[in-house]
Amino acid sequence: MMSRPAVHPVEAPPMTNDAEIPRVRMKDFQGMPGTLGGLFLRMCQFAFAVISLSVMATTSDFPSVTAFSIMCFSYLVAAVSLQCLWSLLLAIADIYALSVRRSLRNVGVISLFTIGDGVTSTLTFAAACASAGITVLISNDVDKCNVNHCTRFMSATAMAFLSWFTVSPSFFLNFWSLASR
Amino acid sequence: MMSRPAVHPVEAPPMTNDAEIPRVRMKDFQGMPGTLGGLFLRMCQFAFAVISLSVMATTSDFPSVTAFSIMCFSYLVAAVSLQCLWSLLLAIADIYALSVRRSLRNVGVISLFTIGDGVTSTLTFAAACASAGITVLISNDVDKCNVNHCTRFMSATAMAFLSWFTVSPSFFLNFWSLASR
Numbered sequence: 001m002m003s004r005p006a007v008h009p010v011e012a013p014p015m016t017n018d019a020e021i022p023r024v025r026m027k028d029f030q031g032m033p034g035t036l037g038g039l040f041l042r043m044c045q046f047a048f049a050v051i052s053l054s055v056m057a058t059t060s061d062f063p064s065v066t067a068f069s070i071m072c073f074s075y076l077v078a079a080v081s082l083q084c085l086w087s088l089l090l091a092i093a094d095i096y097a098l099s100v101r102r103s104l105r106n107v108g109v110i111s112l113f114t115i116g117d118g119v120t121s122t123l124t125f126a127a128a129c130a131s132a133g134i135t136v137l138i139s140n141d142v143d144k145c146n147v148n149h150c151t152r153f154m155s156a157t158a159m160a161f162l163s164w165f166t167v168s169p170s171f172f173l174n175f176w177s178l179a180s181r
Numbered sequence: 182m183m184s185r186p187a188v189h190p191v192e193a194p195p196m197t198n199d200a201e202i203p204r205v206r207m208k209d210f211q212g213m214p215g216t217l218g219g220l221f222l223r224m225c226q227f228a229f230a231v232i233s234l235s236v237m238a239t240t241s242d243f244p245s246v247t248a249f250s251i252m253c254f255s256y257l258v259a260a261v262s263l264q265c266l267w268s269l270l271l272a273i274a275d276i277y278a279l280s281v282r283r284s285l286r287n288v289g290v291i292s293l294f295t296i297g298d299g300v301t302s303t304l305t306f307a308a309a310c311a312s313a314g315i316t317v318l319i320s321n322d323v324d325k326c327n328v329n330h331c332t333r334f335m336s337a338t339a340m341a342f343l344s345w346f347t348v349s350p351s352f353f354l355n356f357w358s359l360a361s362r
Contacts, residue, residue, distance in 0.1 A: 040199060069318065072314055072318075123308070125307070125310075126306070126310045129306075129310035129311045129314070130310045130311060130313060130314035131308045131314070132311060133253055133310070133311035133312070133314040133315045134314045134315065134318055137250065137253075137315055172356075175353075175356060175357075175360070176356075176360045177355070178360075179357045179359075179360030179361045180360045180361055
């Protein structure tokens with residue numbers, strides 16, 4: 001909102017030409033792409049996903065787990081790997097934007113980030129929920145926990161949940177900045 | 182973007198006074214609250230949630246299902262019931278808005294709708310994922326399907342997924358109209 005003189009002697013000021021001058025309706029809000037907060041969020045997502053992945057990867061033996069559990073945990077590993085890659089990529093983009101002081105406010109770029117965040121967070125959340133259900137079922141009722149390293153599965157699941165939890169703010173901030181342009 | 186004459190003889194046109202006149206940046210987009218599309222979405226959510234709930238409710242006996250499965254399916258029933266109530270409430274609000282031709286475009290109302298949609302859809306999705314994992318585990322591996330009515334559990338889970346799938350557009354449209362005000 002700029003204050004303008006109410007009376008113009010000859011012509012309207014050039015800033016009324018909305019089509020040419022991009023209007024910035026929102027400040028660089030911490031957490032959006034290209035800010036330090038955004039970089040911090042990406043780092044958290046990446047860290048949690050990497051921990052989850054490494055916990056699953058170092059569990060080499062799945063002796064008495066049923067075939068479907070293995071399928072489900074493989075899906076968890078796949079979803080968390082994707083999350084890992086995506087967060088790393090966007091962290092690099094954030095570092096680049098911060099170092100050259102460029103703003104990542106292109107509509108196409110923000111759309112891409114939003115869609116990617118939505119897809120990866122949905123996949124991670126679904127994998128974490130399904131794994132949580134199966135892990136608790138195996139550990140509580142069927143009682144195979146000594147052989148199945150249930151603690152490992154549980155911590156991997158918890159890390160996947162934490163990763164999803166840190167992707168959500170990125171997604172909402174991207175979506176918000178896309179809608180409020 | 183309105184075309185204006187480039188030369189004003191005396192004063193600027195009054196529509197430049199952004200603070201007083203609320204600008205409508207987006208038309209009534211089908212699917213938003215208070216539109217026929219929004220009512221249709223709510224009806225779909227409600228229908229799928231009710232089908233899921235009634236399938237679970239008519240399964241009176243859980244003979245050989247383990248304690249944790251019962252807990253998980255109870256959570257599914259709770260999440261789907263909440264979804265049911267919420268969608269019914271908002272369908273009534275839509276019908277009211279359509280019948281008196283009022284627009285539901287208050288910031289507070291839209292915020293409430295967005296938060297409610299976000300919470301119910303997350304709960305429904307989590308319940309559906311966990312139930313899907315457990316149902317497939319029970320039916321495939323532990324092989325108790327004849328006694329456990331696995332088909333019923335599966336259809337209830339599928340309906341919960343469909344309900345989540347129809348809540349998502351409502352949520353995104355609400356969030357979008359909140360951000361683009």
